[in-house]
Amino acid sequence: AAHALQPKKKVFFVRAETFTEHVVQAIRLGTMQNFRQTYRDIDVLIVDDVHIFAKKNATQEEFFHTFNTLHTSGKQIILSANAAPSLLTDIEPRLISRFEWGLSASLEPSPQKKEILERKAQLWKLNLHPATFDFLLKEIPPQAIKALQALALRADHVHIDPVLARKYLKDFLSREEELLLKPEHIIQQIATHFGIKPEDLLSKSQTREFALPRQIAMYACREKLKMPYQAIGELFDRDHSTVMSSV
Structure with a gap:
């Protein structure tokens, strides 16, 4: 470590x-x-x-x-x-x-995901500002379609910009924020920042290039997700004492 x-x-x-x-x-x-x-x-x-x-x-x-x-x-x-x-x-x-x-570095949603949202919005007759699709994909990418459904239930033929979308989805966003963050999200974000692969963080390599990003990832899993040391150890293939000394 x-x-x-x-x-x-x-x-x-x-x-x-x-x-x-x-x-x-x-x-x-x-x-x-x-x-x-x-x-x-x-x-x-x-x-x-x-x-x-x-x-x-x-x-x-x-x-x-x-x-x-x-x-x-x-x-x-x-x-x-x-x-x-x-x-x-x-x-x-x-x-x-x-x-x-x-x-x-910006983590942009794929064009395919945006196209799917646009088709769904047309199907449900939602009048969305183009920036609203980017808002949904950036704020809650795994649950963007569910958020779109929530908007369809609440917005009655109203032109929805990102500000209005956030207002309508306030409860949804606060709930999803806690549910959606997972260890793999943290690993991906940290790997992207350091210009390495997610699997490098999970490898046995103890080179300086991977050691610090791995430590940061373990620390984030502990602080943001409240993961127990044993679970972090299993995820990163490290023993309990190594995890404790790293976070």
């Missing part, structure tokens, strides 16, 4: 919403020094859904300085969002510019 090759490597995975909660709590309790030590004394910071920072001025200010500290120290920062940096709204320009420093 990564710790065997890099025993002092510290990886921290957090959702943007949780980061915001930590900022608010640190300000309220007067523990900003502890907060900063937690987020800056690491080697890899992974933040999911940074678009949630929108309009959160204190959070953006703190993340700006955290980003600068880590970047100046040569640490690695991995971010995800629901749009490209240039398309994010209500985020300070200085943060957007930093988001654009690194490599950006």
Whole structure:
């Protein structure tokens, strides 16, 4: 595992919403020094859904300085969002510019999936804005057709843009978000980011190229999916103690 090759490597995975909660709590309790030590004394910071920072001025200010500290120290920062940096709204320009420093990768839905949705929409006489199909495929790709069915039940001949679709599907999206995320999704996303194959993360190879991505994947499975150590070990073909030392 990564710790065997890099025993002092510290990886921290957090959702943007949780980061915001930590900022608010640190300000309220007067523990900003502890907060900063937690987020800056690491080697890899992974933040999911940074678009949630929108309009959160204190959070953006703190993340700006955290980003600068880590970047100046040569640490690695991995971010995800629901749009490209240039398309994010209500985020300070200085943060957007930093988001654009690194490599950006977009996971686009296949044309075939979009065509299927378009045919279904015609069949169910739904009046959807073209961007709404992209919204469905990006937000809930495995359940896009179910979401389309939900729209058909709720929208009565209304022109549905992504904003209206999100409003109609609010309950559906929050429920599916918890149900849809699976270990293979995490493995695929991390493999894509590092430019390797998913099977490389599951292999026995302990080369540096695969060790860190594998550690991040195991950590994400533990933090995001609350998977038990034994299940993570079975997935990555590692023993219980190796998993515990990696996450």
